Amino acid sequence: MSDSDLAPEDTQMTERTPFQWFLAGASLIASIPALILMTAHVGFAGFASENGVSMLQATFMVASIWALPANIVLIGAISGGYSIVATAIAVGLSSIRLMPMVAAFIPEVRGPKTRKRALLPIAHFIAITAWVVGMEKLKHVPRDMRLIFFAGLGITLTTVNTLVVAMVYWLSASFPPLVFAALFFLTPMYFLASLWGSAHDRSVHVAMVSGLLLFPLIHTIVPAYDLLLTGFAGGLVTMAYVRFAAMRSRSS
Amino acid sequence: MTWQSYSDWWWPYVFILLAGAFPTYIWRFIGVFIGGRVSEDSEALTVVRAVATSLVAGVIAQLILYPSGALAESSVYLRVGAALAGFLAYLYLGRRVIIGVVVGEAILIAGLLL
Structure with missing residues (x-):
């Protein structure tokens, strides 16, 4: 994935319609980082069900929070019997990192006429994977198409991973510990290489x-x-x- | 008020929204306003980008050094060694992310099996 699968900027790219740019972003669901994020969600579904969280609750967490560390902290706090305020503080602390991440991402993703009103809903989809992929890919996308391209990427990533969690519950899939260990190692290994490349x-x-x-x-x-x-x-x-x-x- | 305070079906969802989604989104919201004020190529953006990158690097270090779940059982030397080898393979074998991931994983799995 370090080499862009997007064609260089000088080919017919500029003639694509906004919807085609949305689809180009969405198609990154078939990329290595997206697959790695899905395996991380397989692990999360296992963790959630071990802690007595139902399928609907777990899928709701993934879609409404969209930050894996925050989800893990939330479930930890739930099983620890924390109050709602103490839980919110713990989750909030784990999510502070999103502030500088989003702040650094906005100048990359906004076009010349982009308004805050359009950026606020899109910001929900910024989490580590989307951030790393976006930082790497957006520079190859024409400025005025970047927001729609990222919307395609972010919305697809969130939707598919929400479905992945539901699927793991539905299949009640479980793997031997070696497989889980190898799956959990994919995320840091991928970030290590792609963050450098971004x-x-x-x-x-x-x-x-x-x-x-x-x-x-x-x-x-x-x-x-x-x-x-x-x-x-x-x-x-x-x-x-x-x-x-x-x-x-x-x-x- | 805890997760189990009310037995109504909707309570867990309210709990997730108030204690999970709100305290997460609020930082994104603030980030949009800060990001809207920094222009590209300004020093402020270099600062923000440096902080964000160090944070993400911190998350990577956390996942390698202090993992949870099945990975926590393995030796820290194995994890650090596998990550380092994978990263060096990425750097020196053509800068392809997939090569780094495959080399790192291969060493981890070999170490776990031995």
Whole structure:
């Protein structure tokens, strides 16, 4: 998937209608990242049913929340007997990362005339997989078609994975632990390679490596805010690098 | 009020909306407004992108170092080694994501079977 399956911008691409762009986004459901996300949802369905969550409740969670870590925290809180307020706080903390992710994504996805009103519903579909794929693919899509392209991708990903969860319940599918272990490993392995490939410039590589190295350190010191602080610390390291690189290129 | 406070069929769905969907979407909502104010090629966008990328990298590290479920039983050295080998294979064997995933998975499965 690192090499775009979209044709380069100078071929007949610009002649596609908005609906064809929607379909082009939707067709990414047949890509490796989408398949990996589906396997992650197979694992989630197993986790949900183990914790006494019904099929309808689990599918409702996937469609209405659309962030796998938030779903896992939610089920953890439910089985821990948390109050609704304590659950909301736990889920909210696990979802803060979506704020900088969405903020960084908006300038990529908006067209010259896109309004906030159109961006707000689309923001629901931004989660890690859609973010990584979008960052990689959107630069090959004409600006005014990006939002519709991402709508096709996001809506299809959400719908299909909601159905995947229902299907696992329906089949009451279960696998040996080795298969689950291999499935769970797909997600980090895929993100590792594709996040590197999505970079516009070196600053993203610096941010990625700092995040990977800082996380275990921060996790041992402040486990409750590990992800958030990793984001800030990684951001600081990256900006220090950007300033340093700019200074060096000016002096030479 | 907890998940089991009311036995009505609708209560779990209200619970999911209030304690799951709302506290998640609110951050996306704020993100749209912040993202609407930063222009492309500005330094602000580089900052936001760096923070977001480090966060996603943190999630990756979390999934590898502190996994839940079936993967939690395996050795951390095996997981880190498999991830590192997969990433190096991605970098040096033509930058194809699929190669990184296959190499990483192959080493993990081999290690689990041994």
